[in-house]
Amino acid sequence: MSHVLIHDPEGDHNPYEPVSWARSPLRPTTSQRVRLGVRVVEPVGGVEVEWRSGVAAGSRSLDLEGDVWVGEIGPFKGSARYRFVSDVGHESRWFELDVLRWEQTSFAGLRVSGESLEALCEVGALRLTPHGDVVDWEVVPASEEGVPGQAGESGGWRAEIREGTLWLTSDAASLNLMPPEWCFDDHGDPVAVSLSWTLAPDERIFGTGERFDRLDQRGRMPDVRVYEQYKQQRSRTYFPVPWLFSTRGYGLSIDSLRRVSFDLGSSESHLATVTIPDRGARGRWYLGSPERVLEAYVSDVGRPSPLPLWAYGPWMSGNEWDRDQRIREVVNKSLGEGVPATVIVIEAWSDETTFYLFNDTEHDPVAGAEPVPAAAMRHGGRWPDP
Incomplete structure (x- = not known):
């Protein structure tokens, strides 16, 4: 070799x-x-x-x-x-x-199992458990209880298999789900699953975390992966969230720490797909107006703490602002134009070699891992008095 x-x-x-x-x-x-x-x-x-x-x-x-x-x-x-x-x-x-091998399945029947509805496939089942305007879903091995049929009811929801797809309806909303697809490795073990649902022609989709390209993610393929992109982030993000909501009156959250990926009408304009690299995929559907859906989701995952008042003001930052004089020029110009400079983010402050010294700062050598006392640092040049 x-x-x-x-x-x-x-x-x-x-x-x-x-x-x-x-x-x-x-x-x-x-x-x-x-x-x-x-x-x-x-x-x-x-x-x-x-x-x-x-x-x-x-x-x-x-x-x-x-x-x-x-x-x-x-x-x-x-x-x-x-x-x-x-x-x-x-x-x-x-x-x-x-x-890896993807296998398309079909719905073979419906079975009521306790408070849940199980849509049976050749490989497993899509278990749906309604709780009012919320429906928990999970991909599971099929149970052996009861005789499968083509329709069933639970928790005020009705499920019916029509023309190969699963219709889940209540008095307030409806979902049309495709049969799950399973992905298998060379040993025949499932390693991922994808779930698809139909999109309306005028439907718009929001969410999936912080994105830099656009708010409406319809027609895009965002993935949920933490990634540090220096500039021109587009759809890449360091704050992804496996969650979305639609103007048609539903939301979807994925309970997974894996790299979830969405295809929101990109490959097929009438179809949305979420792929979860986990053999036990699970999550929750939220039904209702966007406001109600968002309220229910935030209640599940927790509310953020209120921000301090100054955080709502204008933020200013520039990757080339690497010196005291430049920062003061920008702030003074902003104030002169009547725009308050509430927060200044100084990113280019360090020498990008040690990442702990301001540009042009010097100090006498210290032994090993000993910290450098602040009094020993000699500032000058770009940052005369940081």
Whole structure:
């Protein structure tokens, strides 16, 4: 095995901009091609990737992009292995490739189980437990109690399977749910589930946490993952929430700490889908006006503490404001225009080497991990008196 060929399937775990010598996606589905990249620390004239999957095998030449050799393989119907070979005899180790398989199910019947309604599928069941204007839902193994039918009632709600979809209705609202889809690994174990529902033509959807692109997320594919994007965040966020609400009179929360992803009419304009990488997906539907839905959700998760009065004023910040003089110029100009400068966020204060000293601050060396006393710091230059 050669250490000249460098390939790390997981890379730096960046979901949006993986390093070029990683594998993307890390765990592909049976319909996805796989991008591979490998760095070579010695000059070579070419690199090939060899792969094996079941009784099939093959190889292909990679293309040089910058200092990384890249190419695609697949898609594969099952697990695969691959390695890299250079034209001068360098060989990498074999890398294992797990392939995920999505399986579409159908509703086979409805069963009343205690206070719950279970919509049965080939793999499991979608359990719905109404509580007034709230419906708890959970993907579970199907129970064996009772004889399944095509309709059932519980808690003032009626469920009915019509034309392959599940209609859940009450006096105040209705939902039209598609059969869940399950995702299985190479061992046949479920690793994810997706749940879809229909969208009205004029419906708008809000939520999913802090977003920088737009309020209405209809037509977008936001995911719930904490990510620190320096600038031009668009849909990437460090404050995601697995929750949304609609102008049609419902809300949806997902009870999961995993990376939940939404497709809110992007792939199919009339359909919304949430995918949860968890075999035991669960959450809650909220029914009612947007105001009532939001009130019910906040009551469940907890209310934030009231902000101090100054927090409601204008906030000012600039990534290039790296000195005392510049800050004072901006504040004075703002006040001169009649705009109060209630909060100033100074981001570029440090030297970006130590991240504990103001720009141009100096001090005598200290031993080991000893703290630097404030009196020992000599300020000047950009921050004469921080």
